[in-house]
Amino acid sequence: MQTKLFIGGDFVDAADGATFDTIDPHDGSVLAHVAEARREDVDRAVAAARKAFPHWSRMPAADRGRLLLKLADAIEADAENLALLETRDTGHPLRDTLGLDVPRTAATFRYFGGMADKFQGTVVPVEAGFLDYVVPEPLGVIGQIVPWNFPVMFVGWKLGPALAAGNCVVMKPSEVTPLTALRIAELAAEVGFPPGVINMVPGYGQTAGQRIVEHPDITKLSFTGSSNVGKQIAMRAADTLKQVHLELGGKGANIVFADAQLEAAVNGTAFGIFHNQGQACIAASRLIVHESLKDEFLDRLVTLADSIRLGDPKDRTTEMGPLTSKLHWDRVISYLDVAAQEGGTVLAGGKAPSDPALADGYYIRPTIVETSPDARAAREEVFGPFMVVHTFKTDEEALEIANSVDYGLGGGLWTSDLARAHKTARELRAGMVWVNSYKRVNPGSPFGGVGISGYGREMGFEAMREYTEPKATWINVDAELPPFYPRG
Numbered sequence: 001m002q003t004k005l006f007i008g009g010d011f012v013d014a015a016d017g018a019t020f021d022t023i024d025p026h027d028g029s030v031l032a033h034v035a036e037a038r039r040e041d042v043d044r045a046v047a048a049a050r051k052a053f054p055h056w057s058r059m060p061a062a063d064r065g066r067l068l069l070k071l072a073d074a075i076e077a078d079a080e081n082l083a084l085l086e087t088r089d090t091g092h093p094l095r096d097t098l099g100l101d102v103p104r105t106a107a108t109f110r111y112f113g114g115m116a117d118k119f120q121g122t123v124v125p126v127e128a129g130f131l132d133y134v135v136p137e138p139l140g141v142i143g144q145i146v147p148w149n150f151p152v153m154f155v156g157w158k159l160g161p162a163l164a165a166g167n168c169v170v171m172k173p174s175e176v177t178p179l180t181a182l183r184i185a186e187l188a189a190e191v192g193f194p195p196g197v198i199n200m201v202p203g204y205g206q207t208a209g210q211r212i213v214e215h216p217d218i219t220k221l222s223f224t225g226s227s228n229v230g231k232q233i234a235m236r237a238a239d240t241l242k243q244v245h246l247e248l249g250g251k252g253a254n255i256v257f258a259d260a261q262l263e264a265a266v267n268g269t270a271f272g273i274f275h276n277q278g279q280a281c282i283a284a285s286r287l288i289v290h291e292s293l294k295d296e297f298l299d300r301l302v303t304l305a306d307s308i309r310l311g312d313p314k315d316r317t318t319e320m321g322p323l324t325s326k327l328h329w330d331r332v333i334s335y336l337d338v339a340a341q342e343g344g345t346v347l348a349g350g351k352a353p354s355d356p357a358l359a360d361g362y363y364i365r366p367t368i369v370e371t372s373p374d375a376r377a378a379r380e381e382v383f384g385p386f387m388v389v390h391t392f393k394t395d396e397e398a399l400e401i402a403n404s405v406d407y408g409l410g411g412g413l414w415t416s417d418l419a420r421a422h423k424t425a426r427e428l429r430a431g432m433v434w435v436n437s438y439k440r441v442n443p444g445s446p447f448g449g450v451g452i453s454g455y456g457r458e459m460g461f462e463a464m465r466e467y468t469e470p471k472a473t474w475i476n477v478d479a480e481l482p483p484f485y486p487r488g
C-alpha cells in the first residue's frame with residue numbers, strides 16, 4: 001500500500017516528515033500512516049507539474065490518449081485490490097466498490113483516453129481574406145481538491161479530462177480517504193505517464209488545500225466538496241484570479257407522482273438515498289410523494305429500508321457499510337436530534353444498529369423522517385442515510401417544494417405520464433434530472449449543479465471545455481487592408 005506523497009514521478013516523504021492516520025470506519029482501527037503534504041510539498045508538486053507541462057502539452061493528443069487507455073486497463077487489472085482498498089478506507093460495501101466504483105473509474109479514463117484526439121478546434125467564417133482558427137489549448141497546472149465520499153471515482157472524473165486536454169495536475173485527495181488515489185498514481189507511473197504530469201499530495205484542507213488554492217502557478221482549481229468550503233475557496237482564489245470550478249453539496253428532490261410504477265419507484269428511491277450510506281452529493285434526500293400514494297409507498301419503503309443488510313463492508317453480502325468517519329457520524333447523528341426538535345416523525349431507523357459486531361464502527365440504520373419542508377433537516381445537507389418525506393396534492397405544489405432549497409444538483413421523478421415527465425424535468429432547478437430512475441452517471445453526460453451546488457461541469461465535452469481555453473488565431477491570407485490612418 002502506497003502511503004507517501006507522489007511528486008515528480010516518485011513516492012516521497014513529506015518535507016517535514018509529517019504523517020496522518022487513515023482509519024478503517026468498520027472498527028475504528030488505524031489502517032495506515034500517510035505522509036501529510038503541507039505548503040512546501042505542494043510547492044514541490046506544482047514545480048514538478050510546471051516542469052512536465054511543455055512536454056506533456058505538446059505530446060500528440062493520441063499519445064496522451066493511449067496512456068489514459070493503458071491506465072484504464074491497469075485499473076481493471078487491479079480491480080480487486082483497488083476495490084478492497086477503497087472499501088477499507090471508506091466503508092463502502094465491496095459489492096459497490098467492485099461492482100460500480102472501480103469499473104466506473106476505468107470507464108472514465110477510457111472515455112477521456114478516447115476523447116484526447118477527438119476534441120478539436122474550429123474555423124470561424126470571418127471577413128474575406130482571413131483565416132481565423134480556434135484551438136482549445138490546455139491551461140497549465142490544474143489544482144484539484146476532492147472529498148472522501150467516492151475517492152476512487154473522483155480520481156477518474158478529475159484526472160481524465162484534465163490530462164486528456166494536455167494539462168498537468170496537482171491533486172489533493174481527502175485526508176479521510178487518501179489510499180486509492182495514491183494507488184492510481186502508482187499505476188499511472190507503471191504504465192508510463194511522464195514524471196510530474198500527475199502529482200498526489202494528501203493532506204488537510206487548511207494547509208495543503210489552502211496552498212493549492214493560493215498558489216500563483218496554478219491556473220485553474222477544480223474543487224469538489226461542501227458548499228461552505230467552496231465559497232471560501234472561490235473568495236481566496238480571487239487573489240490570483242484563478243479559474244474555479246465548484247462541485248458542491250446537494251439536497252436532491254425525488255418526486256413520486258400518483259401514476260408512478262410503485263415497485264420501481266420504491267426500489268429507486270431506496271437506492272437513491274441509501275446507496276453509499278447516503279454519502280452522495282446527488283442523494284435523493286427529499287422524498288416528495290403524492291398524498292394518495294403516501295401510505296402504501298411508505299409501507300413498502302420502510303419495509304425495504306429495515307431489511308437492508310448492514311455489516312462489515314468487506315463482506316460481499318453487505319448492502320450498507322459504516323459512514324466514512326467518526327466526525328461525520330457525529331454530524332449525521334446530530335440531525336436526528338434536530339429532526340426530533342422540529343417535530344419530525346421517525347418512520348424508519350433513527351439509530352445505530354444493535355448488532356454488537358458493529359459497535360466500534362460508524363454505523364447508522366437507514367433513516368426516514370417525515371417533516372415539514374421548512375425544517376432544517378429538510379433544507380440542509382445531512383449527507384447520510386437520512387431521508388425526509390413530504391407530501392403534495394398538485395404538480396405545482398410538488399415543484400414548489402422541490403425547488404424550495406438553495407441547492408440544485410440532482411433531482412428525480414417517477415411517473416407514467418410522458419408530458420408530465422418532460423414538464424417536471426424542465427421546471428426542476430437542478431443540473432441533472434432522472435425520470436423513472438435515480439443517480440445515473442456516465443462519463444459522457446455532464447455532471448454539475450446550479451445555486452449553492454456550484455458551477456462548471458465534470459464529464460463529457462463540457463469537462464474538456466473546463467480544462468481548455470479557446471485561442472483564436474487570425475491569419476491574413478490575402479486581405480486587402482486599406483490604411484486606417486490614410487496619409488498623403
Ligand code: NAD
Pocket residue numbers: 145146147148149150172173174175203204205206208209210213224225226227229230232233246247248249250280281282381383409448449453454
Ligand atoms: P469538505 O468541503 O469538507 O472537503 C472537501 C475537500 O476540501 C477535502 O479534500 C478537504 O481537505 C478540502 N478542504 C477543506 N477545507 C479547505 C480549505 N479551506 N481550503 C482548501 N481545501 C479545503 O467536504 P467533504 O466533507 O470532504 O465532502 C462532503 C461534501 O462534498 C458534501 O457537501 C458533498 O455534497 C460534496 N460533494 C459534492 C460532489 C459534487 O460533484 N457536486 C460530489 C461529492 C461530494
